[in-house]
Amino acid sequence: xxxxxxxxxxxxASVVSRFARFQNRxxxxxxxxxxxxxxYNNATSTMEDIAAHPVETSIRLKINSSLTxxxxxxxxxxxxxxxxxxxxxxxxxxxxSPEFDGAPSxxxxxRMVNSILAEELEGPVHALxxxxxxxxxxxxxxxxNIEISPSPSCRGGDGTLPKR
Amino acid sequence: xxxxNMLSRSVTRTALxxxxxxxxxxxxxxxxxxxxxxxxxxxxxxxxxxxxxxxxHVQTNHIMLYMKGNPSMPMCGFSATVVKIxxxxxxxxxxxxxxDYPSIREGVKKYSEWPTIPQLYVGGEFxxxxxxxxxxxxxxxxxxxLKPEKSDDKKE
Numbered sequence: 001x002x003x004x005x006x007x008x009x010x011x012x013a014s015v016v017s018r019f020a021r022f023q024n025r026x027x028x029x030x031x032x033x034x035x036x037x038x039x040y041n042n043a044t045s046t047m048e049d050i051a052a053h054p055v056e057t058s059i060r061l062k063i064n065s066s067l068t069x070x071x072x073x074x075x076x077x078x079x080x081x082x083x084x085x086x087x088x089x090x091x092x093x094x095x096x097s098p099e100f101d102g103a104p105s106x107x108x109x110x111r112m113v114n115s116i117l118a119e120e121l122e123g124p125v126h127a128l129x130x131x132x133x134x135x136x137x138x139x140x141x142x143x144x145n146i147e148i149s150p151s152p153s154c155r156g157g158d159g160t161l162p163k164r
Numbered sequence: 165x166x167x168x169n170m171l172s173r174s175v176t177r178t179a180l181x182x183x184x185x186x187x188x189x190x191x192x193x194x195x196x197x198x199x200x201x202x203x204x205x206x207x208x209x210x211x212x213x214x215x216x217x218x219x220x221h222v223q224t225n226h227i228m229l230y231m232k233g234n235p236s237m238p239m240c241g242f243s244a245t246v247v248k249i250x251x252x253x254x255x256x257x258x259x260x261x262x263x264d265y266p267s268i269r270e271g272v273k274k275y276s277e278w279p280t281i282p283q284l285y286v287g288g289e290f291x292x293x294x295x296x297x298x299x300x301x302x303x304x305x306x307x308x309x310l311k312p313e314k315s316d317d318k319k320e
Contacts, residue, residue: 107291129295149298152241
């Protein structure tokens with residue numbers, strides 16, 4: 001199974017006009033072992049996507065910037081939970097990065113990601129599922145056709161988030 | 165309004181004493197079929213008190229799970245997954261329903277420097293959340309970690 005690995009440099013723009021000059025698109029491959037549930041079908045992020053999905057975009061930007069991943073998938077799983085349509089509260093991130101070579105322990109890798117996304121986790125993100133693999137581990141998963149398990153289904157929530 | 169609900173779900177005498185001593189901790193046993201509890205109300209007044217309570221919880225209970233809901237009725241899919249894994253591992257464990265205690269819910273995040281619930285502690289050490297526990301369960305690492313607790317010899 002081929003994995004199209006692609007990351008392109010993404011320049012942030014806090015102002016629309018600046019972004020228009022530095023407009024970049026980055027592609028997240030839909031191929032690969034990840035079969036997690038996702039409503040993320042659009043592999044191209046545009047200015048409109050950023051406006052529509054600010055949290056998802058921020059997550060992607062920060063992970064790309066901090067971990068320079070070989071493969072990255074940011075999946076908004078909010079639709080699986082008892083929150084309003086269009087929410088950005090529950091995410092799964094699949095990250096393949098050589099930065100994890102120096103962090104064999106799962107806890108350390110997850111703490112790295114938590115640290116990168118600290119602002120989101122203190123803010124709108126209610127739950128974050130992390131898959132953090134080295135390139136070698138990812139290659140092995142691909143060869144063995146091991147799929148990423150979807151996140152567990154909602155049990156109703158704790159009542160702190162606006163419901164559907 | 166926060167209150168401390170003293171749950172006394174137990175099978176063994178040791179577990180019963182443990183539950184009464186530690187506040188909102190409930191004890192779950194794979195051999196338990198029903199829980200009786202007598203609520204005793206107490207207010208957790210501040211963050212420091214919550215942190216001290218958490219420290220005592222994790223030091224006193226070998227397997228300690230902070231979760232949403234309780235083992236019989238989890239209120240979160242991630243918490244439910246960890247509960248199922250622990251049951252599959254055949255271990256008894258203690259738990260706190262953080263939905264009942266907002267100060268513990270926030271306190272445990274500070275204590276472990278981990279932003280989400282559920283949180284599993286073994287031997288006083290923070291092990292991880294749902295993703296890590298699931299992965300460790302798949303690889304067998306969790307079974308090795310919990311091995312001393314898997315005993316068919318239950319004290320009556």
